[in-house]
Amino acid sequence: MRKIVVIGAGQAGASCVAKLRNGGFEGSITLIGEEPVPPYQRPPLSKAYLLGDMALERMFLRPESFYAENDIDLRMGTRVTAIDAAAKTVTAGQDVLPYDDLVLATGSIPNRLPASIGGALDGVCVVRDLADVDAMAPRFTQGAKVLIVGGGYIGLEAAAVASKLGLQVTLVEMADRILQRVAAPETSDFFRDLHTRHGVTIREGVGLERLTGEGAVTGAVLSDGTVLDVNFVIVGVGIQPATALADMAGVTIENGIKTDTHGRTSDPHIWAAGDCASFPYGKGRIRLESVPNAIDQAECVASNIMGADVAYVAKPWFWSDQYDVKLQIAGLNTGYDRVVTRQGDGATSFWYYKADTLLAVDAANDPRGYMIGKRLIEAGKSPAPKIIADPDTDMKALLKS
Missing domain, CATH: 3.50.50.60 (FAD/NAD(P)-binding domain)
Known part of the structure; x- marks a missing residue:
């Protein structure tokens, strides 16, 4: 029976094991997390949970029963102390676990x-x-x-x-x-x-x-x-990818755990996803620190472990909640040389351009602007900046042009 071990019980690790089971994988799955609770959403920690507006159980990504019901060996409060890539084993607590494929979803460490x-x-x-x-x-x-x-x-x-x-x-x-x-x-x-x-x-x-x-x-x-x-x-001075275990396994590190387009590391039996993983993007490599990336990348890795042979295509988007403002960000603004501001009906958005190419959108209480900007970026469409700045522009019509 094929054995898969996933280290890191955050958003990426939980998404990976769920995708494996939902995708029909019938072998052994072990999910190892250092925290003494099931995988949970992290964004509400510093907001709704801290404010007392959300109970811990509501933050769980899935009920704890989900893992037993799907024959996923969830090991909470367990620290991984060694990876032997040659023997293909992981030492977790007192146990030495063999694997056929290992997924590193170790996340990041705050500075x-x-x-x-x-x-x-x-x-x-x-x-x-x-x-x-x-x-x-x-x-x-x-x-x-x-x-x-x-x-x-x-x-x-x-x-x-x-x-x-x-x-x-x-x-x-x-x-x-x-x-x-x-x-x-x-x-x-x-x-x-x-x-x-x-x-x-x-x-x-x-x-x-x-x-x-x-x-x-x-x-x-x-x-x-x-x-x-x-x-x-x-x-709050940034984070670093958690690469100590990857180092121990001997895989290549490059701004995180270096993976190919499929999520595989320099070791063909070790994969990585989430905050800890860097991957090809455009002409370079990036590492995305976001929930959507953790989910999508981990699910891609799970599919490839099952033989899908699909490349991960990142669609960067992020959000931040502050007071009564919800900021939604689509795209990556790296290299921008112009910003266009669009305002109306309590909504504000900032559109990043490099020459005539739309790169990213910061949308504050502007869900329509965010969704349209995201779809334009993904489609490779770049409306002229003056069109975006015009409050009378029919934004939805831009998707059809």
Whole structure:
């Protein structure tokens, strides 16, 4: 009987095993996760779950019973300590598990502040998994002072939740502006204004010099000399692909676990999907940190394990919820040289162009603009920027042109 082992019980791992069973795979499937709960949605962690609007069970991707009913050996709270690619075995807890195909869906690891500047003090938090959020949740009391380090989407989402719960929020971003790495100045301006109107203090072009406190954080010194009293700190300064096990298996690492168009690594019996995997895209390689990519890539890997021989075609899209604004992003804006703003009826969208080619859309409370932009990008269509900017343009008609 053919044996498949999947390491990582996040969105990618759960999607892979479900696709295998639903696709008719009849062999042995083992899904291994370090957390003591079944696979769950991560995006609500820092939003609905932290706000108390969503119970843990509602975040489960599937009921725990699903795995037993589908003869999937779900091993929760289990750490993988070794992979022997030559012997094709995985050491998980006390067990050595043989495999015919191994899927690495190990996700990513949040960057942390160095201990030398106070990163090891109690009260310095990251937002990545259930344990992280459960640990910080009691600190979200009205009037508490929180410092958020990092002005990317994770930091801004944390700021929105903290503000809604009545905390005093200061966010520092070392770059010239928030979202500088991922969005245009127009999008940065939109969200800066949104947060400022909700009482968040945003400091751009200012870094964190050090945190202070005896055992627990009580203050912060910024790079411009500002001294802040803080009750706790949330660090949102990016993530790194979790490649330690892939390294152990001897597969090639290149901005994550390097895969081919089918999701296979340099070892023909080892595959990778999700945040941890880099794959061919256009003339280069990319690694996408998003739920849609984790699902689609993992399902593609499952299909290829079953012999489908299909290439993964990424359709990048992302989202972020902040206050009453839902931002939806279609495409990748890399290389843009022009941004067109479209507004109307409470909706705002920013359209990225490189010369005359439409690359991406940031749509804030504009689901129609997002869906049309996404379909245009996927179809390789690029309406003239002046057409997009015209509020009288019939956007739906652009799909037929």
